[in-house]
Amino acid sequence: MKLYFTKMQAQGNDYVYMDAIHQVIEDPGRLAREVSDRHFGIGADGLVLICPSDRADFRMRIFNPDGTEAEMCGNALRSTGKFVYMQGLTSKKEVEIETLGGIKRVWLEVKKGKVENIRAAIGRPEFTTEKIPVIAEGKYFLDRPLEVADRVFRASALSWGNPHVVLLAEDVSTLDIKKYGSLVEHMQCFPRRTNVTFARILDERHIRIREWERGTGETLACGTGCCSAAVVANRLGLCAKSVEVWQPGGQLQVGLEEREGVLMMGPVHFVYQGVYSENIVALET
Numbered sequence: 001m002k003l004y005f006t007k008m009q010a011q012g013n014d015y016v017y018m019d020a021i022h023q024v025i026e027d028p029g030r031l032a033r034e035v036s037d038r039h040f041g042i043g044a045d046g047l048v049l050i051c052p053s054d055r056a057d058f059r060m061r062i063f064n065p066d067g068t069e070a071e072m073c074g075n076a077l078r079s080t081g082k083f084v085y086m087q088g089l090t091s092k093k094e095v096e097i098e099t100l101g102g103i104k105r106v107w108l109e110v111k112k113g114k115v116e117n118i119r120a121a122i123g124r125p126e127f128t129t130e131k132i133p134v135i136a137e138g139k140y141f142l143d144r145p146l147e148v149a150d151r152v153f154r155a156s157a158l159s160w161g162n163p164h165v166v167l168l169a170e171d172v173s174t175l176d177i178k179k180y181g182s183l184v185e186h187m188q189c190f191p192r193r194t195n196v197t198f199a200r201i202l203d204e205r206h207i208r209i210r211e212w213e214r215g216t217g218e219t220l221a222c223g224t225g226c227c228s229a230a231v232v233a234n235r236l237g238l239c240a241k242s243v244e245v246w247q248p249g250g251q252l253q254v255g256l257e258e259r260e261g262v263l264m265m266g267p268v269h270f271v272y273q274g275v276y277s278e279n280i281v282a283l284e285t
Contacts, residue, residue, distance in 0.1 A: 001026075005035070006083060007042060007271040010075035012220025012249025014271065016042050017083050020049040020061070032063030035276060042276065045219050048076045050084060056096035056103045058084055064215030071161035072101030074223020078118040079268045081106035085115055086270070101161015105260075118268055122224065124261040125158040125231055132159040135189045141165075143236055148180050156232045162214070163194040164228040172200040172208055181212025195222070199229040201238045208246045220249030227262050230254040 003025065006017045016035045018025060025031065032047035034040075046064050053059035060080045062070040080097055084090045085108055093108045102123060109117040126132060127140050134141050134157045146155035146167065153167035165184060169175055175198055184196045196212040209229050211222035226245035233239035234256060241256040252266045 002275050002277045003031075004273070005042070005276050006087075006273040007044065008079045008083065008268055009249075009271055010079050010221060010223070010268045011247055011252060011266060013073075013075040013222060014044050015046050015048045015062075015073075015076050015079065016044045016276075017048045017050065017079065019087065019089070020051045021089070025049055028061065028063050029067035029069070033065060033067045036065035045213070045216055046070070046073075046076075048073075048080060050080060050089070053098040056098040057090060057092065058095070059098040062099075064213070065217075066215045068215045069100070070215065072099050072104075072122070072224060073162070074120060074122055074160075074227060074264050075221060075268075076223075077104055077122065078106060078120045078223065078264070078266070081108055081118050081120070082115045082268045082270075085110070099161065116267065117265060119263055119265040120223070121260040122160055122227060122262050122264065125160055125228070127158050129157070132157050132163050133191055134163070134165075134194075135191065142232075146184070148183050151180065153180075156236070157190075157194070158228055158231065160224045160227070162224060163190060163192055164197055164224060165190070165194050166197045166199055166228050166232040168201070169198050170200055172198050172210055175210065177210050177212055177218050181218065185212060185214055195225060195228075197222070197225040197228050199233070201233055202246075204238070204240045205243050206246065207233060207239065207243055210248065221247040221252070223252065223264050226252045226254050227264055231256065231262060 035042045049061040051059040095106045105121045107119045141157040157165045181196045198210045200208045211225040255263045
């Protein structure tokens with residue numbers, strides 16, 4: 001079985017993208033585990049399948065390196081917009097993409113036939129505890145103390161279709177994210193596990209984050225993590241509605257708007273494309 005793929009990255013958040021419209025993908029969970037392996041596979045933060053949709057222009061399915069399926073990913077959403085345009089699957093510069101977290105819209109900034117920037121509207125997050133879900137007293141889980149091993153963080157939970165918890169910390173750059181991220185992801189109060197965003201508010205227009213992604217581990221960037229940090233900081237009165245979020249892999253612009261909800265904007269980069277066959281990768285030049 002030969003499968004054509006494209007590897008792309010957004011601020012270092014890299015995924016393997018496959019056209020599931022014109023080729024048959026069997027057992028995507030197993031395939032995600034294989035291709036994501038950075039020693040014996042292609043190496044990525046996961047696998048993204050571009051599928052047909054009867055509700056939008058395309059449907060995006062995301063699989064983590066552990067084989068589980070994720071509901072949404074902001075960087076994968078923006079990258080999918082570039083993928084379908086550059087692969088000739090659409091000529092539209094405004095694309096609707098179906099995800100498990102709902103239908104999202106993507107706008108492409110095209111110059112001389114090349115996609116320079118991608119803006120995505122990921123809607124409005126869900127804050128009610130039962131819909132995130134998080135097991136806790138009260139309707140919302142906002143700015144609450146969360147004890148994790150030997151530390152107590154200020155924590156706020158929300159969901160974009162995929163659950164997130166934002167933990168405020170002054171020492172984000174030096175924090176043992178593997179220790180605390182793994183513990184929080186598997187806490188019993190998060191029955192579907194959770195993505196964990198460690199955030200430091202630098203000033204009213206700048207935030208620094210590091211992300212521990214559910215089923216993946218630490219990643220260089222996370223679109224919904226950036227949006228989670230921005231929304232929580234604004235809701236707590238710590239940031240403006242338009243902010244720049246700094247991640248180890250690069251910066252992302254996040255804006256809160258009345259009409260579209262939360263918008264995120266930044267570039268996406270093509271890495272390479274090739275053919276995957278039974279753990280053999282052949283690159284196209």
